Amino acid sequence: MEIADKIFVLIKSGILGFLSSFLPAWLVVLARVLLSITAIAIFGPVTMMYLTWLERKVVARIQNRYGPNRVGKFGLLQPIADGIKMLTKEDIVPEAADKPTHFLAPVTVVIPALLIFSVIPFGRGMVAVDLNVGILFFLAVSTLTTITIFMGSWGSRNKFSLLGGMRAVAQMISYEIPMVLSVVPVILATGSLSTVAMVEAQTGGKWFFFTPWGFFGAVVFFLCGVAEVNRTPFDLPEGESEIIAGFHTEYSGMKFALFYMAEFMNAFAVSGITVTLFLGGWHGPFLPSWLWFLIKCYALIFIMIWFRGTLPRFRVDQLMGFAWKFLVPFTLFNIFVGALWVMFPAPKNLYISLGAEIVSLVIVCLASRKDAPKKRNYVYAS
Amino acid sequence: MFGFGVLKGMSVTLWNFVLSYVYPKKGMVTVQYPEERKKVEERFRNFPFLVYDGTPDNIRCVACDICAKECPPKCIYIIPEKDEQGRIQKKPATFDIDYAICMNCGICEDVCPFDAIYMDHDYELSEYDRLEDLMYRKEDLLKPAEHFAKIRPNDFARVEAARAAKAGRKGRGAVTSQASSPAKSSAQPQAPSSQVPPGAPSQPS
Numbered sequence: 001m002e003i004a005d006k007i008f009v010l011i012k013s014g015i016l017g018f019l020s021s022f023l024p025a026w027l028v029v030l031a032r033v034l035l036s037i038t039a040i041a042i043f044g045p046v047t048m049m050y051l052t053w054l055e056r057k058v059v060a061r062i063q064n065r066y067g068p069n070r071v072g073k074f075g076l077l078q079p080i081a082d083g084i085k086m087l088t089k090e091d092i093v094p095e096a097a098d099k100p101t102h103f104l105a106p107v108t109v110v111i112p113a114l115l116i117f118s119v120i121p122f123g124r125g126m127v128a129v130d131l132n133v134g135i136l137f138f139l140a141v142s143t144l145t146t147i148t149i150f151m152g153s154w155g156s157r158n159k160f161s162l163l164g165g166m167r168a169v170a171q172m173i174s175y176e177i178p179m180v181l182s183v184v185p186v187i188l189a190t191g192s193l194s195t196v197a198m199v200e201a202q203t204g205g206k207w208f209f210f211t212p213w214g215f216f217g218a219v220v221f222f223l224c225g226v227a228e229v230n231r232t233p234f235d236l237p238e239g240e241s242e243i244i245a246g247f248h249t250e251y252s253g254m255k256f257a258l259f260y261m262a263e264f265m266n267a268f269a270v271s272g273i274t275v276t277l278f279l280g281g282w283h284g285p286f287l288p289s290w291l292w293f294l295i296k297c298y299a300l301i302f303i304m305i306w307f308r309g310t311l312p313r314f315r316v317d318q319l320m321g322f323a324w325k326f327l328v329p330f331t332l333f334n335i336f337v338g339a340l341w342v343m344f345p346a347p348k349n350l351y352i353s354l355g356a357e358i359v360s361l362v363i364v365c366l367a368s369r370k371d372a373p374k375k376r377n378y379v380y381a382s
Numbered sequence: 383m384f385g386f387g388v389l390k391g392m393s394v395t396l397w398n399f400v401l402s403y404v405y406p407k408k409g410m411v412t413v414q415y416p417e418e419r420k421k422v423e424e425r426f427r428n429f430p431f432l433v434y435d436g437t438p439d440n441i442r443c444v445a446c447d448i449c450a451k452e453c454p455p456k457c458i459y460i461i462p463e464k465d466e467q468g469r470i471q472k473k474p475a476t477f478d479i480d481y482a483i484c485m486n487c488g489i490c491e492d493v494c495p496f497d498a499i500y501m502d503h504d505y506e507l508s509e510y511d512r513l514e515d516l517m518y519r520k521e522d523l524l525k526p527a528e529h530f531a532k533i534r535p536n537d538f539a540r541v542e543a544a545r546a547a548k549a550g551r552k553g554r555g556a557v558t559s560q561a562s563s564p565a566k567s568s569a570q571p572q573a574p575s576s577q578v579p580p581g582a583p584s585q586p587s
Contacts, residue, residue, distance in 0.1 A: 061402045062395045064411045310395040311388065 005288040008039075009125050036128040040117045048264040049079035054298075055305050062309035089253035094156060097250065101155030106251060106258040109148040112141045113265035119195050120272040123282045123290030127196055134195035135187070138273055139180055142228060145266065146172045149237070149247050152259070156250035164246025167316065168237035172228055174323040179224035181331035182217040185338025186277050195273075199281030207280035212350070212357040213338040218278035220331055222300065225270030227323075229263055231304055233311040236319060271300035318373065325368045333360030424534050427488045427501030429481060429518075431525040438524050442498035444472040449490035449499055457483035458490065477520040482512055497541050503533045 003010070012035055020028045053068065053075065060067030068075030093102060119134040121127040131137050146169055153165025186208055187193060190201045208214030227234035238246035248259045275281060275296040284292030314322070337360065341353040401409030413420050434441045445462035461476040488501045502525070509515030531538040 058399065061399045064398060064402055064409055066410070066412050066414070306392065306395065306399075309399075310392045 005124060005290075007288070008123065008290065012036075036118070040114060040128060044114050044117055044265050044268075045261060047268050048261045049083065051264040051268065051301065052082065052260070053079050054301070055308070058302065058305045059309045062306070083257070086254050086257040091253045091255065092250075094158065094250050096157045098155040098157065101151050102250070103155075103255075105148050105152030105155055106248075106255040109145060109152070109262040110258055110265070112144040112148070113262045113269065115141045116266070116269040116273070120269065121196050121199050121276060121281055122272075122293050123288070126282075126290055130194060130196050133193045135183060135193050135198070135273075135277070138195075138269075139176075139183070142266070142269070143172070143176055145228075145262065148262075152251070153247035156247075158250050160243040160245075161247050161249045163243045164237045164239075164249070167239075167243075168230065168247055171230075171234065171236060171319060171323075174320055175224045175227040175234075175327075178220055178323060178327035178331045179228065181328065182221040182224065182334060183277065184331075184335045185213045185217055185341075188335070188338050188342050195276050199276055199283065202280045202283060205280070205283070207278065207283075209278045209280070211341060212354045213334050213341055214278050216330070216357060216361070217334055217338070218274060220327055220334070221277065222270075222274050222303075224323075224327070225274060226304055226307065227319075229266040229270055231263070231267060232308040233314050234319065235313060236316060239313055241313075267301060267304055268297065271297045271304070274300055321368075321371050325371050326364060329367070330360065330364045333357075333364065336360070422503050422505075424536060426503055427491075428486050428505045429484060429502050429507060430479065430488075430490050430499045430523070431502045431529070432477060432520065432523040433498055433500060433527050433530055434524055435527050441473065441524065442496050443474050443477065444496055444498070445470075445474040445477075446496070448493050448495065452489050452493045454487060454489065455483045455485050457481075457485075474520060477523060479518045479523060481507055481516040481518060497545060500530055500534070500537075 012032075015035060016028060016032055019031050023031070056078075057067040057075070068078040071077040071081045093099060116138055118128040119131055119137050149168045149172075150165045153161040153168070156162075186198060189208065189211075190198045192198065192201075202208060209218050230237050236246075238248065240246075243249070248256055251259060272293070275293060279296050279300075282289035282293040284295075287295075334357070337353045337356045340356055341349045343349070344352055398409060403409070432441060432443055445460050447460050450456070450458040450460050457480045459476065459478040459480075460474050463471040463473040463475040465471055486501070490499050491501050507516075527538075530541075
């Protein structure tokens, strides 16, 4: 049990101990960094490959189909077949495209996705860099995706790409704000910006998810995360019924696959950060800590896929209205509720913050009732 | 209340997801094609075959050319057999159907007065060459009457009853009494198999 919990830490220290027996000290330091980078660089793409498989399987089951089941047992080799297909496809660059930008966009879009992994605590002592501003780093780096997506859309010189890029920028900037605001109560309660400290603060089943502000904060953060990674129902930047494929219309082959890789790795990273912030990180009984983290992460990813299998796409005005008229005021109230929770002593703060949360929810709902979509009457359907 | 429709929809999809695992008979619609096939209905039709009784020499077709003339896309090509003196025999020497042209209408089956050509259930007829491979010769088209009985038992019973009645009348020498009714084509497919079928059609002159 102890061994299983620390197996990756032990492997790393074992390799470093072996290397330090014959390498100079500065090379061992370099090796320590490279080991973490290698682990993440392998884990990220492999996760992405199997997330595509999982997504296709789950969506297929939701639609009463089997999904991929021909390549390997249960279609488990399907991602590899897809990868070979993507690598051997012709790479087409539009003649009018801004070629350096067009080339650099899919290359750089993967970088922020991989960088986020460095501050996620995968298990006890399993974080690549324990930054003291970890969550700030995540918020800053995840925003970088906007720039690369806009690079790709602008560099393609295609109207649909540009429309998709514009939508992506508008949507991601709008959803960044409630996302940041919903993190603030966690920082208040923890008193630190480090992701490791946030997990430590939730020891012993005291997940922030079970507090009034944490519950709504987790829901808002997760929804904003789904919007950040452009997944259904927030996939307006690549809405295929309106603008072909949005920002990656003009990409083919491996460049197209890189956009997808970034999207899936971002989806995993957002799930991981949600787990870290609100769902107790790697804490959990009986099983090894990293396994608990992965279980929680995949549960959230399942919810993302479930969203995709169920919900149609938002309209642009609904999307923007939801972010600015509902989520932003609600998260502002949520910060206040979090502050109440921190201020009052233990038994009293639950009632006070729960009451404040309900009151604020009612206020925000009533205030935004005017903008909520009306119930439709289908004249010919009945 | 806004938002409950979303939860309702999500419960529906989750129920479908769960059902596909716990009760796949109801929760799945996929037929895993090469391993399992959908059951074909009896009146399903795809591409004709020629019927023989017993041995392949004993072919029912008499090379009367009615099917070739009635065929809308003209995909049937028949040459009758000739003996040493050059007299035409009641047997086809060549009987070709081009599957590239055939539109699976089943008119050949309807017009045939000798119950010699029937529509088959075989639908996996893809080939690599569109000229030679899709041209079905007489040898490829011949199938025993038992095959017909197997794939279309009701139609087989009806046809056999009609043939027996006709043979009986022939024995009494009352073949020509029937009015010329080429209506076998239109009347019979609708007739239930229990009904007594209309009499044998007149021989082509």
